[in-house]
Amino acid sequence: MEITAGGLLEVRITPADVGKRVSVRRVETGLSGSPEFTDTVGVLTSWTEGVLLITKKDGRSVRLLESSLVAGKVVPPAPARRRGPAASFEELSRITARSWQPLESERLGGWTLRAARGFTRRANSVLPEGGPGIPLDAALARVTSWYAERSLPAYVQAATGAAGTQEMLCAELERRGWVSEASAEVRTGALAPVGDVDAPASGSVALTRVPDEDWLGRYGRVDDPEVARRVLVAGPSVWFASLEGGRAVGRCVVDGRWAGFAAVAVDPAHRREGLATAVMAALARRALEEGASAAWLQVETDNPGALALYDRLGFAAHHAYHHYRAPR
Structure with missing residues (x-):
């Protein structure tokens, strides 16, 4: 004070x-x-x-x-609490968006309206990368209508700990009754240490360019396999990892110096056996071969097991994002 x-x-x-x-x-x-x-x-x-x-x-x-x-x-902006590579919010926002692409999109000023028939909030929410170009209430009305035309709930993805304009958007959405239904951290770290991990899991990890039925089954969250595949394979250089026996899976998108990890899932009967680490290590080694040096991932804030794993692998929080749903 x-x-x-x-x-x-x-x-x-x-x-x-x-x-x-x-x-x-x-x-x-x-x-x-x-x-x-x-x-x-x-x-x-x-x-x-x-x-x-x-x-x-x-x-x-x-x-x-x-x-x-x-x-x-x-007071000055909070110091970045991360041990990984330096990165701006704008850079990470572009990288993360390219890694999880919708089936259709439409621009509204600096906003991108994204839809993928309901497969994940990330692919079915507004990505604000600036102002909408029209008054906020008019923009939100357009957003709600656009998603209603596709029989989808309207979501806006907004960040905190990144930029003042994003945090102001969070406040304005809350003021209008939009509810934050899910929050996640974007974390960054060095890639080489992940690839160097000697994971204790038994069995080999297979890498493919397209997820098969077993991969989708382990990942879960899939109502329409065709829609899920179209979203999952989109990206600059996408790899899917499966541990022998289908006990664990993961996904990695290589985009320049960045490797983005996602969809890491483990058979509940084999948790705490190092399987997630084995899958990520295999993906990291492939990304290193393609020239990547930095890593990022997104993890929901109510997932203590995943948060602990990523702490051990050297990932630190960069910023958080929240999915706000329109008032019902």
Whole structure:
């Protein structure tokens, strides 16, 4: 908090700081009747009619009264907490989008409306890479209509911990009643250590360009195999790995210096046997042969087993994204 030379707290933010990262302290009356102080750090996404809205890194928004502020200041962007290669949000956004492509898409200004007959939220959600070019309410109405024409729910994928405009979009969606149904971390790491892992799993790992029925069966989440294949095989250089016996599978997309891992699934009866590591190591070695040096992956925040695995392999959080569903 900002403290003057005389030891007094000061509020050094104004509505002109909307879009910046701020640190604020507010005072409220606690249950005991005594004053209680609360600190909040995040992006100041709005300040209207005496009410501030601050969006935190995890995507949650905090509303507070201007009259409750006792201190506040603009703070520098949070340092990137990652051990992997340096990468901007814009670069990773392009790479991740190319790795999981829809069957059809349409541009709306800087937004891309994506659809793939309902196979995964990633391929059936709006990817905002700028403004929509029209007022937000009109854009969201167009989005809702576009997905309704395809008998699909409307989703918008927006990020936190990446860029102020994305975090402001999260806040605006929440304000309009859109609900975050799923959140995931985008993690990055060096590729070579993954390929060097000596996985203990028995059996060989086969690599193919197209997933077969056994691969799709282990991956799950597939209602229409033909649609799933069309989405899964799209990308610059796509590889599918299957551990002998169908006990584990995985997917990797090589795109320049990047190798993106996805769809890593293990037979529940063989978990904690190093099978996921074996599959990823085989895919990493192939990606290294194609000239990749950096790796990324996406993992849902409510998957502790996967998070622990990726921690061990040296992947660290870069940013998070959230899928917001239109009000029903």
